[in-house]
Amino acid sequence: xxxxxxxxxxxxxxxxxxxxxxxxxxxxxxxxxxxxxxxxxxxxxxxxxxxxxxxxxxxxxxxxxxxxxxxxxxxxxxxxxxxxxxxxxxxxxxxxxxxxxxxxxxxxxxxxxxxxxxxxxxxxxxxxxxxxxxxxxxxxxxxxxxxxxxxxxxxxxxxxx
Numbered sequence: 001x002x003x004x005x006x007x008x009x010x011x012x013x014x015x016x017x018x019x020x021x022x023x024x025x026x027x028x029x030x031x032x033x034x035x036x037x038x039x040x041x042x043x044x045x046x047x048x049x050x051x052x053x054x055x056x057x058x059x060x061x062x063x064x065x066x067x068x069x070x071x072x073x074x075x076x077x078x079x080x081x082x083x084x085x086x087x088x089x090x091x092x093x094x095x096x097x098x099x100x101x102x103x104x105x106x107x108x109x110x111x112x113x114x115x116x117x118x119x120x121x122x123x124x125x126x127x128x129x130x131x132x133x134x135x136x137x138x139x140x141x142x143x144x145x146x147x148x149x150x151x152x153x154x155x156x157x158x159x160x161x
Contacts, residue, residue, distance in 0.1 A: 064146070072139040079108045092121055108134060 026039040027047065036045035046054040075086045080101035085094060092105040093114075102111035106121035114121065 061146075068139065068142050068146070071142060072135050075138070076105065076108065076134060077138060079103055 027045050028037045028039045029035075030037065037043070038045050038047075038051060041051040041055070043051070043054065049057070071084075075084050077084055078096040078099060078101055080103075081096060081099040083096060083098045085096060087094065087105050093102065093111055094105045095102045103109060104111055104114055104121050
């Protein structure tokens, strides 16, 4: 028979690994699967972060996935200085507000090498994969940064107190 606590099913072989006189330590260890849980909320053990903070963090992570998708689809980095730029209409001629570099939004090449056609990139067909690869690289960098911070939070949960 399993134990049901706050909607989380725990196998019978549970071993509590904290002293009762430590009210903030809520680690529960399952000897069956080897996983540590938070007794208060049933989520993966997350000390020293309290349950409410970890719930907000996980919700933010879910919410940010939409932001990352939007960023990958609607922004590009300046090919010269790397600042993130959002195109909100107009032609393909872009000028970075930070370094003032002029470039083509479609192929990210220098604007000086383009013809007078502002709405069509003459180099787009030969560099079609370049724009896709650039979007992938930006999304990859965003995820690297996200996981950098995520691992810091989850590493804190692995510490024993």
